[in-house]
Amino acid sequence: xxxxxxxxSVSESPGKTVTISCTGSSGHxxxxxxxxxxxxxxxxxxIVIYDDNRRASGVPDRFSGSxxxxxxxxxxxxxxxxxxxxAEYYCQSFDSENLHVVFGGGTKLTVL
Amino acid sequence: EVQLVESGGGLEQPGRSLRLSCVAxxxxxxxxxxxxxxxxxxxxxxxVSGINWNSDTIGYADSVKGRFTISRDNAKNLLNLQMNSxxxxxxxxxxxxxxxxNNYEHYIDVWGKGTTVTxxx
Numbered sequence: 001x002x003x004x005x006x007x008x009s010v011s012e013s014p015g016k017t018v019t020i021s022c023t024g025s026s027g028h029x030x031x032x033x034x035x036x037x038x039x040x041x042x043x044x045x046x047i048v049i050y051d052d053n054r055r056a057s058g059v060p061d062r063f064s065g066s067x068x069x070x071x072x073x074x075x076x077x078x079x080x081x082x083x084x085x086x087a088e089y090y091c092q093s094f095d096s097e098n099l100h101v102v103f104g105g106g107t108k109l110t111v112l
Numbered sequence: 113e114v115q116l117v118e119s120g121g122g123l124e125q126p127g128r129s130l131r132l133s134c135v136a137x138x139x140x141x142x143x144x145x146x147x148x149x150x151x152x153x154x155x156x157x158x159x160v161s162g163i164n165w166n167s168d169t170i171g172y173a174d175s176v177k178g179r180f181t182i183s184r185d186n187a188k189n190l191l192n193l194q195m196n197s198x199x200x201x202x203x204x205x206x207x208x209x210x211x212x213x214n215n216y217e218h219y220i221d222v223w224g225k226g227t228t229v230t231x232x233x
Contacts, residue, residue: 001174032217033218033219035219035220037157037220039157044207044223044224044225044226045157045220045223046223047219047220047221050212050218050219051219056221088156090156090157092157092219092220094217096217098171099162099169099171099217100159100171100173100174101147101149101159101162101171101216101217102159103149103156103157103158103159104156105156106156106157
């Protein structure tokens with residue numbers, strides 16, 4: 001089955017830029033859209049990026065998404081980091097062969 | 113206001129059954145696909161099941177296939193998850209989630225607050 005792999009954690013300082021990767025286990029990650037969700041402790045996830053690179057309503061333009069087909073990976077980039085960006089981030093896509101929604105394991109972003 | 117409210121969680125013994133429900137409001141329920149996603153406290157998100165707007169396409173995670181059944185009643189704005197043959201590893205917070213289009217391959221734009229299922233003897 002198709003899987004998405006994310007780094008367990010990343011950290012960066014306020015004002016800097018961080019990129020979180022999401023690598024597909026097989027096939028072409030560009031075959032289906034990739035989404036990114038943010039989850040703060042005690043809250044349900046919220047959509048940040050959908051359809052690879054489209055920002056959800058209300059999400060600042062500091063957040064951007066991209067696909068790199070040669071590496072079969074997607075990335076979430078957050079620039080001008082703020083302490084409020086500290087959260088868990090999950091990538092998500094769709095396994096068309098098995099009709100499964102797939103989540104990455106999540107990446108804990110620490111802004112310090 | 114768009115809202116999803118889950119219910120039906122609780123403590124149940126291994127091998128028994130539970131039925132989760134999710135009542136939707138604030139949007140035209142029958143037009144959108146719905147999903148169940150679960151999360152063990154402190155762990156990641158795990159997709160459980162999805163159902164298209166008219167129930168013609170349904171999918172299950174391998175971990176629950178054959179034990180869980182998703183269904184919807186568009187007349188009642190209701191999403192259900194029948195959970196049979198429960199296992200301790202089914203213990204999690206279960207989120208009801210709305211997909212932004214009529215099939216569940218698209219992104220989730222609304223999440224409920226979740227209902228907790230605990231499977232233990």
